[in-house]
Amino acid sequence: MSESLAERHEAHQDVRKFLCERAAKFGTTTDAIVRAAQQSNARFTDLLAKNLGNVNTFLARPDGAAGFVRVTTDPSGTRVISAGLMRSGQVANGVINGRFVPLR
Numbered sequence: 001m002s003e004s005l006a007e008r009h010e011a012h013q014d015v016r017k018f019l020c021e022r023a024a025k026f027g028t029t030t031d032a033i034v035r036a037a038q039q040s041n042a043r044f045t046d047l048l049a050k051n052l053g054n055v056n057t058f059l060a061r062p063d064g065a066a067g068f069v070r071v072t073t074d075p076s077g078t079r080v081i082s083a084g085l086m087r088s089g090q091v092a093n094g095v096i097n098g099r100f101v102p103l104r
Helices: 013-026 030-039 088-096
Strands: 043-046 055-060 068-073 080-086 100-102
Touching (some): 013 030, 013 080, 030 055, 030 068, 030 080, 088 100
């Protein structure tokens, strides 16, 4: 049996739980969310001192609600370290104030 993308990315237990709950709510799978994050061009380096270098990927919510699903990886992009929901204003403010810098 092959391991899932979430397992390969060594997601923390609480992150895995969050992703599983959201995936079920949105009618998708954890793997689909992680795969979408891997393939997305909406990647931003987090310059907040305690998060320096982490990569945030913002995905449109699959349920069509306003805001984003945020998937955060370590700077190398090999390990999912966090996931959550963010409002559009939070993302916009992060970009405006220089916290989130587009990854090129």
